[in-house]
Amino acid sequence: MQSITDNESKIKRDVEHEDIIETNNLTGDKQLIEYDKQVLDNLAGHYEHILESVGDDKDREGLEKTPMRVAKSIQFLTQGYKVDPAAILKSAMFKEDHKHMVLIKDIEMYSLCEHHMLPFFGKAHIAYIPNGHIVGLSKIPRVVDAFARRLQVQERLTDQIKDCIQDTLNPLGVAVVIEAKHLCMLMRGIQKQNSVATTSSFTGAFLKDSTRSEFINLISSSLS
Numbered sequence: 001m002q003s004i005t006d007n008e009s010k011i012k013r014d015v016e017h018e019d020i021i022e023t024n025n026l027t028g029d030k031q032l033i034e035y036d037k038q039v040l041d042n043l044a045g046h047y048e049h050i051l052e053s054v055g056d057d058k059d060r061e062g063l064e065k066t067p068m069r070v071a072k073s074i075q076f077l078t079q080g081y082k083v084d085p086a087a088i089l090k091s092a093m094f095k096e097d098h099k100h101m102v103l104i105k106d107i108e109m110y111s112l113c114e115h116h117m118l119p120f121f122g123k124a125h126i127a128y129i130p131n132g133h134i135v136g137l138s139k140i141p142r143v144v145d146a147f148a149r150r151l152q153v154q155e156r157l158t159d160q161i162k163d164c165i166q167d168t169l170n171p172l173g174v175a176v177v178i179e180a181k182h183l184c185m186l187m188r189g190i191q192k193q194n195s196v197a198t199t200s201s202f203t204g205a206f207l208k209d210s211t212r213s214e215f216i217n218l219i220s221s222s223l224s
């Protein structure tokens with residue numbers, strides 16, 4: 001079975017080469033991305049107008065296939081709307097008495113800001129303390145993708161991941177920290193090139209100082 005990263009780079013290559021066959025590993029199953037042809041055509045039409053509106057020539061060779069390519073790209077980047085993140089967790093929940101912190105740090109995260117439709121990207125660090133059930137570790141990054149592949153603000157993304165894990169797995173606590181760079185800040189406006197936005201959200205045991213400190217220490221350490 002390919003890893004998520006392998007699949008994603010395959011998808012990126014395929015999109016670049018305009019192949020239709022793309023593997024969607026978001027749900028954990030290999031399946032074709034369900035492109036909605038009507039939506040693709042509609043999007044491509046709008047992108048043609050955008051090319052004209054910015055003053056370029058939509059008919060020149062280099063741009064000939066750009067509207068459809070961008071249409072596919074934006075459908076890929078917003079496919080999270082069609083994914084049920086709770087179902088991802090439910091597909092791999094196991095009874096287990098382990099009651100210590102489970103931490104997955106440095107989860108790659110790519111999303112689009114809903115204000116400018118420009119990427120923001122970085123790392124998510126997620127921990128939970130089981131309460132009778134654990135979840136397959138690979139499912140946590142998939143939950144991140146399911147929420148990140150929508151138009152988002154970083155604050156809501158952080159809360160949605162936390163709420164999904166809390167409501168589905170019912171652990172003793174959840175901690176989510178996201179660190180991200182926003183291209184809408186970096187490429188336009190004040191161009192603060194190195195600024196990173198950090199958001200966090202906690203439930204249950206992580207509201208206690210000692211547990212939260214342990215989590216923060218673990219994600220800050222470079223031992224990995």
Ligand SMILES: [Zn+2]
Binds near residue numbers: 113116117118182
């Ligand atoms: Zn923005």
